[in-house]
Amino acid sequence: MAYWLFKSEPGNFSLDDLYACPQHIDAWNGVRNYQARNFLRDQIARGDRGFFYHSKCTVPGIVGTVEIVRAGYPDPTQWDPDSPYYDPKSTPACPRWFVVDVRFEKKFTAIIPLHALKRLPELATMPLVQRGNRLSVLPVSAVEWRCIQSMEPLLL
DNA sequence: GCCAACGTTGGC
């Protein structure tokens, strides 16, 4: 099993929004970056788990976890002219963008803020805490996963 | 294939 981190602006799509979806499941759509696309298309598997990260907000950080319930398949929004994610250069014969389906797993008792993650030496090599990082889907190591999970009860 | 211009991301 592998671990991932999914970024979203909560004003656009929050963890609570995912919870409100039917069966708490939604497609992780709208990713329009090739490196992140490759993760979605080639590497993220059913049964993998991920952190849900809120970006571009008053306190950016990890708010909970999700489980991957369906591996990569073409992002339907790329063929929807009314979608902000519409890509006229993508064809069904050769889809350019992919999604995975994620299911809400857990909301942390409190957000684990980015500034708290930056304080931990074990997490110093995480791409998330490096500056200039702009990837919206990131791999997380098992060590990082456990380390971050263990921070949560401390916030009670 | 170089690289300047431009657009986007995201912390602060």
Place this chain on the structure above:
DNA sequence: GCCAACGTTGGC
């Protein structure tokens, strides 16, 4: 809203 970092675009 600012701005640094980074990806993409397109002329040459």
